[in-house]
Structure formats: structure tokens, C-alpha cells
Amino acid sequence: NAGVTQTPKFQVLKTGQSMTLQCAQDMNHNSMYWYRQDPGMGLRLIYYSASEGTTDKGEVPNGYNVSRLNKREFSLRLESAAPSQTSVYFCAVLLPGLTVYSSYNEQFFGPGTRLTVL
Amino acid sequence: DAKTTQPNSMESNEEEPVHLPCNHSTISGTDYIHWYRQLPSQGPEYVIHGLTSNVNNRMASLAIAEDRKSSTLILHRATLRDAAVYYCILTKSGSARQLTFGSGTQLTVLP
Numbered sequence: 117n118a119g120v121t122q123t124p125k126f127q128v129l130k131t132g133q134s135m136t137l138q139c140a141q142d143m144n145h146n147s148m149y150w151y152r153q154d155p156g157m158g159l160r161l162i163y164y165s166a167s168e169g170t171t172d173k174g175e176v177p178n179g180y181n182v183s184r185l186n187k188r189e190f191s192l193r194l195e196s197a198a199p200s201q202t203s204v205y206f207c208a209v210l211l212p213g214l215t216v217y218s219s220y221n222e223q224f225f226g227p228g229t230r231l232t233v234l
Numbered sequence: 235d236a237k238t239t240q241p242n243s244m245e246s247n248e249e250e251p252v253h254l255p256c257n258h259s260t261i262s263g264t265d266y267i268h269w270y271r272q273l274p275s276q277g278p279e280y281v282i283h284g285l286t287s288n289v290n291n292r293m294a295s296l297a298i299a300e301d302r303k304s305s306t307l308i309l310h311r312a313t314l315r316d317a318a319v320y321y322c323i324l325t326k327s328g329s330a331r332q333l334t335f336g337s338g339t340q341l342t343v344l345p
């Protein structure tokens with residue numbers, strides 16, 4: 117997970133509270149992703165950003181907003197947290213030299229943020 | 235989208251080879267086959283990918299059936315550190331927008 121950091125590592129929220137999950141990379145990648153992983157399940161894409169200033173919805177975007185203000189950082193915001201958003205959140209970046217239009221797909225993942233909403 | 239089918243779990247003895255199967259009978263001609271793994275409490279980690287030919291890298295080998303309807307990830311000598319969930323994922327040519335993870339295969343390595 118070198119080069120991709122996520123903060124915080126753990127967070128407990130009450131229903132209705134808001135928070136922002138931060139992801140930062142120091143490897144100068146263009147494309148970044150936010151996934152969630154529920155217990156015993158595979159990862160599902162929430163949002164992705166092909167490049168600085170652009171974002172697109174993934175499979176499960178409802179209840180989330182994202183921001184890609186610069187190349188290095190991609191943040192995920194929960195405006196009004198719900199228990200259904202209890203999950204582990206992973207940020208990922210696409211291998212340098214690839215784009216979202218590339219033929220294969222190698223992503224580096226961060227260590228994750230474990231979020232519990234009570 | 236083409237789907238993949240993997241066994242829920244497999245066991246292997248340490249220092250023995252492991253063959254992890256994946257069925258993808260509806261694969262299209264330009265779909266790439268990727269394998270990722272997820273160690274406990276970590277994010278997924280890229281292992282290998284291929285299109286038609288068998289592939290080798292420092293981590294593993296990927297054997298792809300001639301009709302491409304199945305593939306096998308081969309770990310040549312399993313170590314305790316290889317205990318993880320292994321995901322077989324198809325991606326469309328020209329589209330690196332997302333990885334679609336199924337439930338994967340939980341590999342247990344016995345000492």
C-alpha cells in the first residue's frame with residue numbers, strides 16, 4: 117500500500133452525522149477510485165475520477181459525494197450517515213501509464229477506513 | 235457483463251503448489267482476466283492478468299483454457315503469507331473504469 121494513504125483508519129458515527137474520508141497518493145497517478153466492502157462481500161465501486169477535476173458514479177453512489185480538487189487527493193463525503201453505510205472503504209489508484217480507457221486494469225489499494233454508523 | 239464462478243474456499247499445505255480455478259463461460263473475446271488477492275485486514279493486491287496466453291510473473295502463473303471459458307491461478311509454492319481471498323475478475327477491453335469483485339476464494343494454507 118505504499119504511496120496511497122487513507123485517513124482516518126477507524127471512525128464511529130451516529131446516524132445523521134457527516135464526515136469526509138480522505139485519500140492521498142504521492143505517485144502522480146491520474147485515475148483514482150473509491151470502493152466499499154461490506155462484511156463477507158467483494159468490493160463495490162462508489163465513485164471514480166479519471167483525472168483531476170473529473171468524477172463519475174460507480175455501482176453504488178447513493179448517499180455519497182466526492183471531490184477531486186487536485187491530482188493528489190480524492191475525498192469521499194457522507195452528508196448524512198446511515199447504518200447501511202457501515203463498511204470498510206478503500207481508495208485505489210490506477211497504475212501509471214494506464215487510463216480508464218486502457219485494456220487492462222491494475223490498481224493499487226490503500227489500507228482502508230473502517231466506518232461504523234450507529 | 236460476463237460473470238466469474240469460483241469455489242468459496244480451498245485448502246493447501248505449505249510449500250505445495252496451489253491451483254485456484256475460475257469459470258467464466260460467458261467471457262467475450264476482448265475481456266481480460268485479472269486476479270487480485272486480499273490479505274486479512276488489507277486492501278486488495280494485484281496478482282496477475284492475461285488475455286489468451288498463459289502468463290508468469292514473480293507472484294504466480296495464470297493458465298488460460300484454449301476456449302477461454304476458464305482459467306487457473308497457480309501459486310507454485312504456497313506459504314502462510316499466501317492465505318487470502320483470491321478474486322478472479324473480468325474487465326472489458328478499453329475500459330479500466332472499475333473492477334467488479336465477486337466473493338472470491340478463501341485460501342487457507344496449512345503449516
